[in-house]
Amino acid sequence: MPRLVRNALTAAxxxxxxxxxxxxxxxxxxxxxxxxxxxxxxxxxxxHGKRRDIGLGAASLVSLSEARETAAxxxxxxxxxxxxxxxxxxxxxxxxxxxxxxxxxxxxxxTDSPTARDWQARMxxxxxxxxxxxxxxxxxxAAIDDVxxxxxxxxxxxxxxxxxxxxxxxxxxxxxxxxRPNDNPxxxxxxxxxxxxxxxxxxxxxxxxxVGAALRRIDSGTSxxxxxVRLTVLTAARQAEIRRATPDQFDLEDAVWKVxxxxxxxxxxxxxxxxxxxxxxxxxxxxxxxxEYLFHGRxxxxxxxxxxxxxxxxxxxxxxxxxxxxxxxxxxxxxxxxHEISExxxxxxxxxxxxxxxxxxxxxxxxxxxxxxxxxxxxxGA
Numbered sequence: 001m002p003r004l005v006r007n008a009l010t011a012a013x014x015x016x017x018x019x020x021x022x023x024x025x026x027x028x029x030x031x032x033x034x035x036x037x038x039x040x041x042x043x044x045x046x047x048h049g050k051r052r053d054i055g056l057g058a059a060s061l062v063s064l065s066e067a068r069e070t071a072a073x074x075x076x077x078x079x080x081x082x083x084x085x086x087x088x089x090x091x092x093x094x095x096x097x098x099x100x101x102x103x104x105x106x107x108x109x110x111t112d113s114p115t116a117r118d119w120q121a122r123m124x125x126x127x128x129x130x131x132x133x134x135x136x137x138x139x140x141x142a143a144i145d146d147v148x149x150x151x152x153x154x155x156x157x158x159x160x161x162x163x164x165x166x167x168x169x170x171x172x173x174x175x176x177x178x179x180r181p182n183d184n185p186x187x188x189x190x191x192x193x194x195x196x197x198x199x200x201x202x203x204x205x206x207x208x209x210x211v212g213a214a215l216r217r218i219d220s221g222t223s224x225x226x227x228x229v230r231l232t233v234l235t236a237a238r239q240a241e242i243r244r245a246t247p248d249q250f251d252l253e254d255a256v257w258k259v260x261x262x263x264x265x266x267x268x269x270x271x272x273x274x275x276x277x278x279x280x281x282x283x284x285x286x287x288x289x290x291x292e293y294l295f296h297g298r299x300x301x302x303x304x305x306x307x308x309x310x311x312x313x314x315x316x317x318x319x320x321x322x323x324x325x326x327x328x329x330x331x332x333x334x335x336x337x338x339h340e341i342s343e344x345x346x347x348x349x350x351x352x353x354x355x356x357x358x359x360x361x362x363x364x365x366x367x368x369x370x371x372x373x374x375x376x377x378x379x380x381g382a
């Protein structure tokens with residue numbers, strides 16, 4: 001039986017080699033010496049049942065120890081069914097950087113946009129510390145579950161969904177570059193996260209007949225927080241949409257607010273018809289604006305939720321910003337507004353995914369008189 005050769009070469013022997021031919025180091029690693037005196041590393045290895053020779057670089061650039069390390073990695077890849085000739089699979093963190101840059105091309109403001117900052121904050125807080133160093137092809141359901149399950153257990157289901165969306169975008173990029181299969185482990189994890197175990201606590205809300213008077217108390221100030229509350233009430237928008245709003249989203253000539261998909265709960269662009277009263281609020285905010293956000297804090301960043309809640313407390317209003325959506329819905333039920341129209345005003349998309357796919361018309365012009373009637377009703381009750 002032939003003797004198994006392993007680590008037969010030395011650095012000195014590699015330097016001294018000059019005769020044309022092949023010197024065997026072992027485990028498939030060989031030093032090939034050309035007639036010209038050039039020396040290079042070659043590895044003979046079996047990939048998917050076929051013998052292949054892989055070049056590992058010139059001996060003048062790659063040391064003996066480095067060649068052995070590379071050969072060992074290649075053997076491990078081939079042993080596990082892979083092909084070491086493929087481009088090296090990047091870590092999740094490296095793939096995330098490229099996926100982020102590509103996604104940012106579609107965002108208003110690019111890498112400096114609010115959407116970009118939200119992506120980066122979530123990645124740095126929840127994702128990269130846990131799975132950033134993993135090769136992107138090894139990020140499966142178990143690794144993703146380690147990221148998302150703690151968020152779900154803490155009751156942060158919206159955050160878990162948002163983080164899952166970012167992870168899925170990175171995995172789609174990796175699949176496009178053939179670093180991993182085109183699978184969807186994020187959806188599997190999201191579907192199996194623990195649901196809310198406690199009763200849902202509804203947001204405090206005023207009866208719709210009381211909202212006009214409350215809005216009057218808010219009108220006594222012109223801070224960004226008070227303006228944000230007023231636009232919240234007049235548009236029945238969610239707080240995330242209000243706080244992320246930027247001046248370029250508002251077309252006052254057409255009296256419409258175009259909320260990008262990145263700011264929406266259902267990740268679909270939403271157009272909000274602006275009543276005359278809502279336009280007044282937007283103009284007041286634009287007149288004072290010195291930030292990329294329509295409503296901003298002292299540091300120029302997004303207006304904080306605490307500031308909005310504080311504005312309500314100071315005005316003596318026993319309701320949350322989200323509660324005004326309930327007030328609007330109750331008003332709509334009691335004033336003959338069609339269910340479908342009121343749901344679209346609240347950016348609720350009903351039905352299965354198939355139904356949603358065909359529901360392309362957002363009925364903007366049918367919603368416009370409803371929002372104007374709501375604003376006029378509030379003025380009457382003030």
